[in-house]
Amino acid sequence: MLIPHPLLGPRDAEEFTYMGDASLIARPSASDPGAEQAFSDYVYLRDNPAGVHRELWFHEAGDRSWIVVTRNTLTHEILDAQLARDVALASAAEAGE
């Protein structure tokens, strides 16, 4: 597979380490009531869809960017790739932090 790195262009998947569901970016707040349940869900419950999936890839043998890749798990077609930091900043901005 080739991962379209947002900064470096297409790179071989061998250069990357895979971590799965990109919802791991949305870490719960420890101070919220019900934090323990929220963390339990965060740690143990993951989507594993047959189809379009947003997932985290780490360019470990490259520039060490974390990347959010939108990939169809049935066809391996890659629909989008963004720096995870940009994704995280955007959702933080949305949450009004």
Add this chain to the structure above:
Amino acid sequence: MSRLPGGLIDRGRTHSFTFDGKAYHGHPGDTLASALLANDVRLMGRSFKYHRPRGVFTSGSEEPNALVELGTGARREPNTRATVAEIYDGLVANSQNRFPSLSFDLMGVNDLFAPFFAAGFYYKTFMWPASFWEKVYEPIIRRAAGLGSLSMDADPDAYDKGFLHCDILVIGAGPAGLAAALTAARAGAQVILADEDFRLGGRLLSETHRLDDAPAQNWIESLEAEFDGLPKLRVMRRTTVFGAYDHGVYGAVERVADHLPDAGTGVRQTLWRITAKRTVLAAGAHERHIPFANNDRPGIMLAGAMRAYANRWAVSAADKIAVFTNNDDGHRTAIDLAAKGVEVAAVVDTRSWAKSRGDYPFYPGATVSNARGRTGLVSIDINYAGGTERLECGALGVSGGWNANVHLASHHRARPVWREDILSFVPSGHGGPPGLSAAGAATGRATTHAALNDGARVAAVALSDLGIDALLPDLPKAEDEPATSQPYWHVPGKGRAWVDFQNDVTVKDIELAHKENMRPVEHLKRWTTLGMATDQGKTANVTALAIMASLTGKPIAKTGTTIFRPPYTGVSISVLGGGDSGQNFRPRRLTPTHVWAAENGAEFVEAGQWLRAQYYRQPGETDARTSVDREAAAVRSGVGICDVTTLGKIDVQGADAGAFLDRLYCNAMASLPVGKVRYGLMLREDGFAYDDGTCARLGEDHYVVTTTTANAGLVYRNMEFSRQCLWPNLDLQLISTTDAWAQIAVAGPESRTLLSRVVDGVDLSNQAFGFMACRELTVCGGLRARLFRVSFSGELAYEIAVPSRYGNALMTQLMEVGADLGVTPYGTEALGVLRIEKGHAAGPEINGQTTAQMLGLGGMVSRKKDAIGSVMSRREGLVGDKRKLVGFVPVDRQKRIVAGSHLFSLGARHATETDEGWITSACHSPALDSFIALGFLENGSQRLGEVIVAANPLEGSQVSVRVASPHFVDPEGARQRA
């Protein structure tokens, strides 16, 4: 049999080779199969299941029968197809799957038991009991039925791997592939043309078709000359594209030196990973046969193969041949062989309306119903309306029509579709590897004219997809005779009619599968093992499912087909390794003091990728424990030095570095004063402990984190995840500096004295540089360095870091200036002994299943802040765990405790329900002159002094041990603060 006239062989030169120990001659340009035929050898192998004598059946890589072992000794390679093995001077080839010899094979007795080996026999015979599979059934099956054998020696050859990129990859260099490559290369695109053959031309090499009224070879030669002048075209001969992978990536093996007597120092094969924007699959077509009774006699082969041997290699399998066909193409074989002076005894055509096309005895509306000659064809029976006739002949060419070679086109689970008009499956055009289009015979456009023009057209479409304008080249005029074929699939009758030669599947097996309701193609395949041999049934599958279709009464289009998977042909594990075997299997990292250590008697041990000094054997020391005890004792009494570079070092810099580290470590780090080091514990988000180390604050915005050797990569990855994904607003940067700094532990009561001799004017007294202090400084007259007063051994100790390239020099210098102090280098074993004596947790204790609380570090998990894992560490299941890290001393102090032993109360039964914990680390302690251990024990901290049992059921041994504090040496910690 002498050679026929013509052919693409170099008669001016001769190669000698042996087959089953007998010497033969051939010419450059010959394959092993053509050279054997030229020497009247028709019998080349034995079948897989019944050990039936078999001869060569095809002239290409789809060969099911002629599998041989090539080479000798460690270079022996089994299951090589004689049809694609180029001969060279000195080639040694042997037949396989026979004992004691090819013509007399004892296991041929299997053939007499054929009724027992019918379809599904694996499932029916070897059902019970399950335990018999491994011990009884499988060894028997493997001995009786089988392919070649391995040498069991290490592969002595060199392999390589490489990456290639192109706009257009053309697979196959027949007429369609050549036209496609020409079109794309002339348009200026980056083009790769790959073909498994050692010559360009594909089927053109095996036919007498003329191009522009001249031999096809003229056109091929003019193209080759033009290709040489096109710098963006890479022509790869002897290169098999074996698989289509995601995103336009193709796997290919180039046989660089398989055709040479000696690869010399060069590589034998290269694994290429080709990334192509578009791919033209011009893989041609494979002929199929028509099963009839005993159609596996050596000498019976595909009609197209018979023609290829005559035209390209100038050989015929016999002086007198016959042809059995259901189509016009079979007649070409008769015409071409007759033109070469071979006697054509008959052309048997299933079509009653067919016309003779040459001067040969012709049998329209007839079939071949039987064949005789156990180790070589002697005669055939011809059946026609008027009766049966026996005809003597030494070879028979069979043509049942042609299957488009859809192998690679179906690699992404794409199902080819049936075209009744040409009686072939073709790529459906949707699904399949994105960017791949089939051209020419691979998609059913099989006349030379159609293939040439289709190749150019498909390439032009692919180029226009990429925004490259292409002109269609002037292509030579070529034959354009439409194929006319009768859907005639097998000759009914008594006797076994073979469909899949390599796996010995007969028409009867298919009929039995039908009776037993194994009718869907995927069931048929598994029940009969059809198409499951190394050739994936390239010459068998379509025929088999056509037979099944006729049995079920469904059309072939509704019956469907199984699909091919990579690899197209066998790929050796060696070339997949691409040279990364043995020591090159993974990178090996050497510490900065490796050279010094090697010169000073170090025994090395692998720690992840690192090679670390395990201990330093001194003259007279015969066992490792003597060396290790000496080293550990030297640290306790004097001073020792040890390379600890392998511990991960991560530089954390930025205004928010402290806040960031507060969220990574379960304990506080932001509050750490500049110039101080603190022990830190990291948890996983699920609340379990996963790594520990020290964190040093060198400046207001500058921390250095150390990790364990094993987790250096993982911790860094997770830190980057935290920085980029969890807290992207924090102002900080990370970099791994593990390789940048050589770090040496200097430990023992004399460590201060030793270090003060190398540091440049820095006061190391306890007041000026106390326990857990750190600073940047220079050593040895100006070399920049970092000094940390940390202790893993419990003694007064330091770790000093210098730029990596000075590590070896610093080691030498410390040994030199510390000679009068008895400075002793120590390795990882003594390091382990010292930390067990001190009760410091390491990898065996922090193994991913233990918590801070179990480690006795529960108090470190701060409740004042959120850090990774802190919420989950407080959940009931983790807090409720009563197992605690404690120490153990055997009641008989000289009795060894084995790490991994499980702990039980005295007198308790040894079972899972009564298990109370386990031993994590154990060693001999020179300080206590006793074996000692660490481990987790139920309510351990309240059981000090109790005698329990450490049981090692694997060895059936057990030791009585007394529960103790894990801090065996200096529990108050006075020494490290001295």
